[in-house]
Amino acid sequence: MRLLSKTKLMALRQCPLRLWLEVHRPELREDSSATQASFTVGHSVGELARQLYDPQGRGELIEIDGRNFGAAFVRTRELLQERRPIFEAGFQGEGALAFADVLLPHGRGAHAGWRMVEIKSSTRVHEHYREDVAVQAFAARASGLPLRAVALAHIDSSWTYPGGGDYQGLLREEDLTEDALARAGEVREWIAQAQAVVQRRRPPLAPPGAHCSTPYACGFQQHCQTQQPQARHPVQWLPYRGRKLDERLAADGITELADVPDDWLNERQQRVKAATLTGRPYFDRRASAQELAQHKLPACFLDFETIQFAVPLWRGTRPYQQLPFQFSVHRLGRGGSIEHREFLDLSGDNPTLPLAQALIDACGRQGPIYAYNAGFEGGCIRALAERYPQLAPALLALAERLVDLLPVARAHYYHPSQQGSWSIKVVLPALCPDLSYDALDGVQDGDGAQQAFLEAIAPATDADRRAVLRRQLLAYCRLDTWAMVRLWAAFTGVQHIQSKG
Numbered sequence: 001m002r003l004l005s006k007t008k009l010m011a012l013r014q015c016p017l018r019l020w021l022e023v024h025r026p027e028l029r030e031d032s033s034a035t036q037a038s039f040t041v042g043h044s045v046g047e048l049a050r051q052l053y054d055p056q057g058r059g060e061l062i063e064i065d066g067r068n069f070g071a072a073f074v075r076t077r078e079l080l081q082e083r084r085p086i087f088e089a090g091f092q093g094e095g096a097l098a099f100a101d102v103l104l105p106h107g108r109g110a111h112a113g114w115r116m117v118e119i120k121s122s123t124r125v126h127e128h129y130r131e132d133v134a135v136q137a138f139a140a141r142a143s144g145l146p147l148r149a150v151a152l153a154h155i156d157s158s159w160t161y162p163g164g165g166d167y168q169g170l171l172r173e174e175d176l177t178e179d180a181l182a183r184a185g186e187v188r189e190w191i192a193q194a195q196a197v198v199q200r201r202r203p204p205l206a207p208p209g210a211h212c213s214t215p216y217a218c219g220f221q222q223h224c225q226t227q228q229p230q231a232r233h234p235v236q237w238l239p240y241r242g243r244k245l246d247e248r249l250a251a252d253g254i255t256e257l258a259d260v261p262d263d264w265l266n267e268r269q270q271r272v273k274a275a276t277l278t279g280r281p282y283f284d285r286r287a288s289a290q291e292l293a294q295h296k297l298p299a300c301f302l303d304f305e306t307i308q309f310a311v312p313l314w315r316g317t318r319p320y321q322q323l324p325f326q327f328s329v330h331r332l333g334r335g336g337s338i339e340h341r342e343f344l345d346l347s348g349d350n351p352t353l354p355l356a357q358a359l360i361d362a363c364g365r366q367g368p369i370y371a372y373n374a375g376f377e378g379g380c381i382r383a384l385a386e387r388y389p390q391l392a393p394a395l396l397a398l399a400e401r402l403v404d405l406l407p408v409a410r411a412h413y414y415h416p417s418q419q420g421s422w423s424i425k426v427v428l429p430a431l432c433p434d435l436s437y438d439a440l441d442g443v444q445d446g447d448g449a450q451q452a453f454l455e456a457i458a459p460a461t462d463a464d465r466r467a468v469l470r471r472q473l474l475a476y477c478r479l480d481t482w483a484m485v486r487l488w489a490a491f492t493g494v495q496h497i498q499s500k501g
């Protein structure tokens with residue numbers, strides 16, 4: 001019988017083909033940047049958990065040497081004699097193997113045993129975590145460990161960091177002992193199913209679907225897509241499909257847009273279908289101009305870049321709170337003049353107060369403030385107002401002036417190249433072909449901006465590299481708001497904008 005890790009058993013639970021590929025064709029896996037970023041977050045939370053569960057530093061972290069788990073199992077057995085915290089203790093039994101994030105001595109005398117805590121960087125207990133913990137507990141008990149309690153610790157997003165390195169309260173525990181121990185029979189079945197899958201010489205059949213991204217983004221999506229017959233105009237380009245339409249399409253085996261009956265689609269979906277099949281863009285400029293005519297000049301065009309930390313870095317902030325560190329504002333005057341203002345703080349200190357002050361100054365007192373998906377900017381501004389009551393009236397006044405360009409684009413413009421998306425990254429080159437994010441050096445999207453910011457504030461980053469990152473971040477954010485100016489001009493038909501500013 002092949003020994004199967006918890007990761008492999010969880011792969012089976014997502015998709016048998018995923019497990020087969022993990023075992024037989026691991027070189028085909030391509031983890032997305034989001035998946036890799038989530039690994040980094042997981043590591044930082046794991047490190048912090050070790051401090052929280054072992055404040056005196058009595059415990060030991062077992063280093064796992066590649067795929068040679070033997071040494072880890074031996075060290076685990078040695079440490080179990082010492083009754084002190086163990087991190088990454090390894091267990092195997094009945095065909096399963098797992099490593100426990102945290103293992104703590106529990107009970108005394110005849111009741112002496114261990115308590116296991118699984119650490120997750122999410123903010124709640126998802127259903128698949130219960131399966132994960134059940135496998136963990138199964139492997140530990142199958143190895144002979146007297147396991148008395150099992151818990152899952154996740155981030156408490158309502159907790160506020162008091163500063164000074166005090167992270168007590170960041171993790172919230174939920175006891176899963178009863179649930180985890182009761183699922184031993186299920187885990188045995190998963191192991192048997194997984195053994196059958198990995199012994200197959202050929203991969204099991206599993207067409208891609210919603211399970212490819214839930215509960216985890218599968219790293220084999222690229223590979224699996226290439227194995228499917230390629231639709232010329234895939235039905236996935238239809239926006240806002242909803243489960244009902246997806247199920248209808250799947251039930252009838254429809255993959256081509258051309259084969260979707262019109263009466264299954266709403267007006268916007270019909271528009272997308274027609275534009276795609278004819279190759280002709282849809283643009284109701286009169287309607288977009290009419291909609292925007294109520295907002296007079298001068299106008300501002302605003303975009304934020306934000307960062308979130310699972311483990312807060314700055315006092316007074318919460319886990320995963322959206323914290324703006326940069327903005328760009330283009331101001332368009334009545335005569336078409338353009339002025340540009342920007343803010344970027346790479347000092348590593350909390351940038352939100354100086355950013356809020358600079359924002360109030362940059363946006364002036366009147367005129368609409370355009371944003372693309374303005375709910376995001378509005379949320380950031382209101383959060384700043386809550387955090388800095390002395391600036392609240394001025395900040396809330398800015399939030400009141402926000403006007404969203406995204407619904408205007410959705411309602412009145414569609415180009416076949418958008419492939420069902422109204423992201424500004426695809427609308428811009430369609431409507432203004434002289435502009436594109438691809439021309440930017442380095443930072444080209446929000447994820448890239450976050451990575452650049454984190455690198456720039458890291459103490460190990462030297463001044464030259466920081467200067468390069470600063471230049472890239474400023475160029476990216478500036479293009480975001482200049483793109484909005486150009487979209488506004490296209491939607492309104494106004495042509496007398498003087499320059500890029």
Ligand code: SF4
Pocket residue numbers: 014015016017018019021206207208209211212213218219220221222224
């Ligand atoms: S992409 Fe989807 S179908 Fe392919 S292995 Fe992953 S989960 Fe399974």
